[in-house]
Amino acid sequence: MQVMLQKPNATDAETVAAIERECFRLPWTEKMIRSAIGRTDFCGVIAFADGKPFGYVLGTQLFEDAELLRIAVLPDFRGQGLGKELLDEFLRQAKRRGAEKVFLEVRVSNLPAITLYQSRGFECLRVREKYYENVEDALEMKKNL
Ligand SMILES: CC(C)(COP(=O)(O)OP(=O)(O)OC[C@H]1O[C@@H](n2cnc3c(N)ncnc32)[C@H](O)[C@@H]1OP(=O)(O)O)[C@@H](O)C(=O)NCCC(=O)NCCS
Numbered sequence: 001m002q003v004m005l006q007k008p009n010a011t012d013a014e015t016v017a018a019i020e021r022e023c024f025r026l027p028w029t030e031k032m033i034r035s036a037i038g039r040t041d042f043c044g045v046i047a048f049a050d051g052k053p054f055g056y057v058l059g060t061q062l063f064e065d066a067e068l069l070r071i072a073v074l075p076d077f078r079g080q081g082l083g084k085e086l087l088d089e090f091l092r093q094a095k096r097r098g099a100e101k102v103f104l105e106v107r108v109s110n111l112p113a114i115t116l117y118q119s120r121g122f123e124c125l126r127v128r129e130k131y132y133e134n135v136e137d138a139l140e141m142k143k144n145l
């Protein structure tokens with residue numbers, strides 16, 4: 001399997017939105033994705049395996065702070081280290097552009113994602129109560145680059 005990572009452009013918003021719908025209960029819309037990708041502080045990639053888009057990581061980087069907003073791998077592609085590859089690419093990009101810290105929020109129930117972040121050195125800063133839909137708590141996590 002040949003994996004290729006690319007900087008997404010506006011035409012990739014539809015592809016990312018389709019993956020969102022398979023990976024999240026409350027997916028970002030195509031419009032939200034186009035807006036995220038179009039930001040001047042955008043940081044992230046879309047990933048292809050043998051030409052098929054299977055995942056992405058979206059975030060921002062402004063001066064010393066980066067924020068990881070979304071990371072997803074299609075169900076059929078999970079458990080093969082691709083999420084780690086995407087996260088590593090985000091961390092490299094952010095660092096190259098001058099970030100010193102990366103922040104993210106994750107649902108307390110999202111064990112796969114929390115384990116992935118911990119495996120890359122993210123630590124829990126605090127719990128944000130009822131952060132999601134006024135129901136579920138979020139862990140705010142941070143990693144120094
Ligand atoms: C989180 C996600 C991106 C991981 O993708 P992935 O390609 O399966 O991840 P990897 O194969 O690279 O696994 C990396 C590490 O994550 C952890 N992990 C992955 N899946 C896991 C699971 N089901 N349970 C526990 N830990 C898991 C492990 O630490 C794993 O490392 P290991 O294989 O050396 O033990 C994927 O599950 C996903 O798209 N989830 C839905 C979207 C989402 O919740 N995104 C995060 C919130 S923005």
